[in-house]
Amino acid sequence: MRLLRVELARMRMRRAVVLLVVACFAVPALVWMSTYWNTREVSQAEKDQAAVQLQRTLEDPQTQRPYERCLASPDKFGIAPGDDARTRCEDMLLPTIDSYLSRSPLSLEDEMVSSGPTVAVLLTLMLALIGTTFAGHDWNTGSLGNQLIFEPRRVRVWWAKALAVTIGGAAVGAASLLLYWGGLWLLANVRGIDVPHSVVADVTTHASRALLLAVGAALLAYALTMLFRNTVATLGVLFGINLLAPLLLSSSGINNAERWMPHVNFTAVLQGGTTYYNPDLSDCAGDICQESLSSTAALTYFAVALVVVVVVSVWSFRRRDVP
Incomplete structure (x- = not known):
């Protein structure tokens, strides 16, 4: 010792x-x-900026075309006849505000x-x-x-x-x-x-x-x-x-x-x-x-x-x- x-x-x-x-x-x-x-934590300014970016993306024709085709022919996108086509198409093809808030x-x-x-x-x-x-x-x-x-x-x-x-x-x-x-x-x-x-x-x-x-x-x-x-x-x-x-x-x-x-x-x-x-x-x-x-x-x-x-x-x- x-x-x-x-x-x-x-x-x-x-x-x-x-x-x-x-x-x-x-x-x-x-x-x-x-x-x-x-x-x-995400600040309010970052949330506002993400909302603006989301709105621009949703208004972009390149984003809307696949979404509209999905609504017109949901079966081609793997959506069953009984499902809510609008909700399923939005989930698959449209971004959300979380897509622009990368921090977890x-x-x-x-x-x-x-x-x-x-x-x-x-x-x-x-x-x-x-x-x-x-x-x-x-x-x-x-x-x-x-x-x-x-x-x-x-x-x-x-x-x-x-x-x-x-x-x-x-x-x-x-x-x-x-x-x-x-x-x-x-x-x-x-x-x-x-x-x-x-x-x-x-x-x-x-x-x-x-x-x-x-x-x-x-x-x-x-x-x-x-x-x-x-x-x-x-x-x-x-x-x-x-x-x-x-x-x-x-x-x-x-x-x-x-x-x-x-x-x-x-x-x-x-x-x-x-x-x-x-x-x-x-x-x-x-x-x-x-x-x-x-x-x-x-x-x-x-x-x-x-x-x-x-x-x-x-x-x-x-x-x-x-x-």
Whole structure:
């Protein structure tokens, strides 16, 4: 515990880590501001302008001709004889004022598939940078050798740093997600939008999954940096995994290649499951080519990768010389 407190104090004193922590709050705040602006209430001036545009469109002969043909021959437009032809033709062929008011009201349920994944990805990136920066500083400055003079048990030192990254990342990530989703919930209440308890529960689950992914990324980045002893090498590996791996898998000819792509598994964990394109399915045609991927399978995918990297990193740190 004493060693853990020392590592947590060392983490707080790193200027690069402090800047990244600030970014963990600043970036979701910018996303929140964008959501606030894009879901703001429509003003009366905008409604009046939309009404003028609607009237011009309705008076346009190019709009009226299909509508008149529909009224004259409703059967050609798929309208049954017993239906109200005028109403059906208006619904199909004439615009409404909503067509000119593109903004949708705030919905936390919709945000879980729009801005929520964006916040989760950015937070994962920030915490991964914190993990690699924290370990990389010790290697770049050579201070790790001095630390081992006071605590020669290397495995204990490795795990103390790992726990500091995990605890610090979890605290920062939880606070960031709480402020973001809490801010959206507060905004919905200020605007008089009812948020059902079921949606609050879904948002909590979504945020918990985002936090799990972000903290796992921080620990993975830390373990890679302790293995490679270089921040740049870690960033290169993470860059290659996320950007080059999908390209290599797509061109490798491996069966069911998309199943192993990081972004597909990330989405499956975050959203509680997803579907992906698998042309290797028998009788593949149209939607049949879509295969389901559960969150449990995707979480296992990341857990296995994390365990392997951690084991190799601990083994390397224990066996190799430390300058």
